Amino acid sequence: MNENGRLYLCATPIGNLGDITYRAVEMLRAADLIAAEDTRHTRGLLAHYDIHTPMTSYHEHNKDSKGSELIARMQAGETIVCVSDAGLPGIADPGGDLARRAITAGIPVTPLPGANAALSALICAGLPLEGFTFVGFLPRKEKKRREVLARVAAYPETLIFYEAPHRLRETLDALAESLGRARRACAARELTKKFEELRRATLGDLLAHYREYEPRGEFVIVVAGADENTAAAADAAEEVSLTERYAAHIAAGLDKKEAMRRTAQELGISRRDVYQALLAEEDKRSAPI
CATH class of the missing domain: 3.40.1010.10 (Tetrapyrrole methylase, N-terminal domain)
Structure with a gap:
């Protein structure tokens, strides 16, 4: 001692x-x-x-x-x-x-x-091991969760999340929406226990599976990092302003409500934040010189 x-x-x-x-x-x-x-x-x-x-x-x-x-x-x-x-x-x-x-x-x-659950799931997930980012439990509040996912969406490293069974569906839904349903992933549960299971699929397929079957046990979700095209698109998107994103969605034929929802999703913020920003921009334009 x-x-x-x-x-x-x-x-x-x-x-x-x-x-x-x-x-x-x-x-x-x-x-x-x-x-x-x-x-x-x-x-x-x-x-x-x-x-x-x-x-x-x-x-x-x-x-x-x-x-x-x-x-x-x-x-x-x-x-x-x-x-x-x-x-x-x-x-x-x-x-x-x-x-x-x-x-x-x-x-x-x-x-x-x-x-360690994160590393145990990572080495068995069948996804790239050259680098990884441990995210852990996502925030429960939707706005904070979107902010975190918007930040890591373009990371090229494999991503690791923790989740409890009663929130798994909500989390998989958020991951599929923010990272893309086609992202390769692995849901590992009950590691080293009797009912250990590692389910390797896309985020979309994992979401579909656990919507049909009740999630049981503590989960580690391992998700492939962004490919070069995704990362490049995200870098380019960062240079586009909120109003430009909104205008592009309107030009594509979306109604105002859906255009705001898409803009909020891309930026990891709430629709109310988008609405307030658009109002501020409109006020700025209409202000007398």
Whole structure:
């Protein structure tokens, strides 16, 4: 043990309890304290490996108060292991916040590598591995979600998303609309568990499948990056103003409502934002010189 205390970020199994390293088990036994996202969930893992180290809850809703307490304990010389419900701490959970606090306080931070759902799905998706962008969970609010998807739509790297089963259809619909129904993708669920499934298809086909069949289990959605033509079109589109986009849709025969909807979709903003921008432009034109 380091006499000044240390924080370990420990990967835990994403499904199969056998997917944990010897070093992680040894460190979980030797630590002074385990900071767990959900102590009830982690208790099952500790019981499986006959680990009796004290636990405390550390999660999104208490990370400010509990984070300060954990830092104080490490400054007093204790060794703390931080674990999430599954996979690596800090990936879509508050473990990263604790790591930043420890680094700021001069406390050593050490990884205990292991299972990770995003990378496990990526290597089995059959999509390019030369580069990837981890997006994680998309925002729940439509406007924010559109902004994120508009930003990543032209990325050439493979994209990785997380999603819960009850929001999968909504997310696949948003991905198909923003990235294109023909984009190659893989929906991976229940990784390393009994009902593990990796469904490789286009976004459109995945959406059709899960509209027919009830999504079950936690999902990782891996989506191919934009090809050169898509990226070039997106770069060119950035140079086109909002009013020019709207005018082009009107010229193509769309009514005003649909033209605003298409413009909003392309820019990752709300229709109300488009409407307000058009009004402002109209006021500018009609203003006396």
